[in-house]
Amino acid sequence: MDDDTKARLILSALTLAGEPAAGEGEDTYNERLANTVARVAALCAPRSPLANVVDDVLDPEAKRFVGTITKVVKEPSSTRGVVYMDCNPSDRHPDGKETARTDRTDNPNGLRVAHLAQSLLGHRVLFTVKLEVMPNGDKVRIIKHVQDLGMAS
Structure with missing residues (x-):
């Protein structure tokens, strides 16, 4: 150093x-x-829990988009928070209804993001997500941060 x-x-x-x-x-x-x-x-x-948060939020591979949080539920099989959101319609989601998951909630950062998302129900937020490959080979979006943009209108 x-x-x-x-x-x-x-x-x-x-x-x-x-x-x-x-x-x-x-x-x-x-x-x-x-x-x-x-x-x-x-x-x-390096690799401290807070350094990992910084790395995740600033990762150039991370995607950012805006949506309104409509529901957050705990996924029993993984302990992840599943965040339901209304976003702009897209080819993949013509109705604008999307989901993404937090990290596992037995991980402090996963729990932090799940609690933050739950506290922002009905709010427009800027999501920071990263694609991760699950053990079964599926790719899922993992929410690394949500930034409050205020109540949805």
Whole structure:
């Protein structure tokens, strides 16, 4: 890791840790600061859960489209959230009715997206999805993020 990246991590930790608390000695403050910088560094590490979120949302292969969430149900066979949406009609979906799945909800990111989608029922959202191949060979759209665009009109 280069020095600039290390400096940014340390400055982030300083921002999070804040100034020493009243009566907090220098050794205690430095220990708290070291714990904070270690936490920030771990969150930024390649393949950390948060780094995976960033990779998924910024993946150039990801597709983005707008739709209105009409229903979210848990798929018993996989624990994934199945999101039902109204989108613009297309050749594949002439009625504009589409579905996509979240990651498994026993995965923190899958659960996060499922809860977010559930909280946005009736809202227009910008979906970020990636195509994934299932063990049976089927390709399915996996929702990596939803961004609220407000209530549907």
